[in-house]
Amino acid sequence: MLLQTDNYHFEMIHSELKWAVGEDNVRTDDADKLGHSIDYYWVPELWHDRNCPPQPPQIIVTPETAQDVAKVMKIANNYKIPVTPWGGGSGSQGGALPIYGGISLDTKKLNKVLEIDEKSLTITAETGCNMQQLEWATEKAGYSTMHFPASIACATLGGFLAHRGTGVLSTKYGKIEDMVMSIEMVTPEGEVINTLPVPRHASGPDLTQMFLGSEGTLGVMTKVTLKIHPIPECRKFHAFLFKNMTSAMAAGSELMTSRLRPAVIRLYDTPETAKLIKKVLGIDREGSYLVFGFDGPEEMVDLEMARACEICRKQNPEDLGTEMGQTWWDNRYKFFYPPYMFHMPQAFGTLDTVATFANIENVYWAMKKVVTENFPQATFIGHFSHWYEWGCMLYARFIIDDPPSDPAEATALYNKIWDMAIRAAMDNGGVINEHHGVGLKLGRMMPELYGNAFDILKRIKKIMDPNNIMNPGKMGFGN
């Protein structure tokens, strides 16, 4: 049901919500609604920039407990009102946008750190915790989550779970889905459920992994137990400038297939080395910049470092030494602050995908070809951020300095680039996305990616959310 705000029925629902979760936790003020109408997806930003009317939720609810969430779900189901979970709003796929209005369920008051288990090295926390605040609390206790995404300061723990997010040190410590022990979830019909307490077992299929990445379409994750780690004795970096991306990729993949355990590897293609690395690190030479880092006990770090440098040197790169590696680490978040980050009037998108080592370069070249040949006004740059034993992630970007001023035209152009680039990735062994999720932006491509298996996902959605109140219009589930 689409809610109209100017009638007594709205007031009845409004007051019912207030009785359920408290006066202070139900808001309808214009300032807050405006904030909830724009996340980090470029299209609503464009909409705002062109002074088009915002598409806000009618009501913002800020539950303080899982039971509060359950009450909201029951009310929403009763009236069939859309509920869109909102964490930090930093998602780049439009996942948190309440495109059908209704309730924006803001999780930020679910922000308690519940337990640090020093015997098992786990932390249990509510999912509305701001990730930086959670990391600080963990560090105060002498540990680290080792989850260091560039959006650590703005995103919530639940947002990362919902999008299968990742941090800079993922190559060693894993993506968020590798860090999770178990979760508590409120289903769309208002039941509070828990998944099994451990992530490795042979006790049936893995519900935890099914809910991770569900982007608020299967319910609201309210609590999570994560692995934590001791603070490593040391962390060291080294950087090289390779002649080209292919030789850098050869080094990077050998680093992984030789089963060294770097905490991070990052490889920038030549255009991004020229554009961003020059801007932020001041390296002004042609080539492909690769940096890696190891952490742990110093003797082990030194040994792995030496082996990794040996592997890289086989390609005859320019050795930039440890300092240029450390500088990269120290500045790792700087890229994301204005004015370093791309910004209006530019149109830009992060076409991230992942593939095996056998496919990843093909994916890169196919995406680049499609973007540069069909959209000559676009620049294509990319880096490879998160590395696995079998492949790595491509963080490609297109940038258009001067998109059409008409918002409809600009949106159409933007959509077209996404369609063509992501299809090129899929045709070459890539997937829709690696860590930013699907959301509103890429939902339409889900049936194509999954083939007839998508029907299984749709049936799961139908069973869990028969009234389709949870985040309608996202993930390809329709409205």
Next chain:
Amino acid sequence: MHIQTHTDVISACRFCFMCRHLDTTGNVTFREADTPRGRALVLDRIRMNPEQLANPDFINVMYQSTLSAACRKHCVSHYDEAGLVLQARRDIVEQNLVPEAVSQLAQSIQEQFDPKLTGEGQDVLILSTQKDTFEHQLVHLTDKTVQVLQVNDTGKIPSVLGLTDQAKEMAKQIAAMIKKSGCSTVVTNSPAAFDALKNDYPSWEIDWDGITIEHSSTYLTKLVDAKKVTLQCNDEVVYYIDSDYLRNYNDITVEPRQLLEQAGYQLNPFGTNPEESYALGEAAMVLDQLHPKLVQMMVERFKSMMDQPLDRIVTASPYTLRILRGAGIDVMSLEEALLACSAKA
């Protein structure tokens, strides 16, 4: 509109999420609007549609901000998110949209404005915005006679409320009295007064003609360095809470800590991080009067950040001190902590 002077800030902040974890208001209300991004979005709408300035929800957001500037300090390019809010408040005032509670407060400040200069001496003038014993202790320590300028406010309150004309008028009178006193240095233990004299007055074209403006912490540091005052040993564990006006507006973070350490205090870091503001709305000057519930929520957050309920807090901010004392938390002012254990060299 005054916000047009900060369009660079609006453009930078409206789609940026990078400092939201430090917004002092946002960290207790959890509202999207109470972040630099949220406020910039609102002001961008107003920039494009000036009639929307009259929206009471938009006005409320501007007056809920603590102006702590923790976000500006954190920001890689230090975009002046706090300054933007001040400009918005000026616009609200100039369009006669100011909330009743704000006008009443400003009026009562005006009514109580009656600066009094006492004492004698050519060198140091103590500017005092509350009844405290700082000036007596300082006189006792340095054997200097000083003049004392007692004033209810330096113009900072109307200034942060957006009433710049009233603020400038108060500033003019205070500056004239200070100049007439013949002093060479003004010392104040109020970070807000220090910021007003140091930064606001010159921006209102008040020229100090060589008079130095000092916060008591930097002044005392100089006395200690010159061996005019010794700080005696004290082995208590304390938690120092930064003043927004000292840390985020004037980069004074080292001197207060150094002085406490020289006095023998063992300093433990407060909370989980060094970036957040724990000053409870100090930079908004009267937040406790305009939004008592908000300040209460900040106090609760403060308590949740304490290692133990009985931790001893030291703060350079008289505002923060007052709020914490009111909440039953054991707290000393920086001067109390230092002067209690100091002696003439």
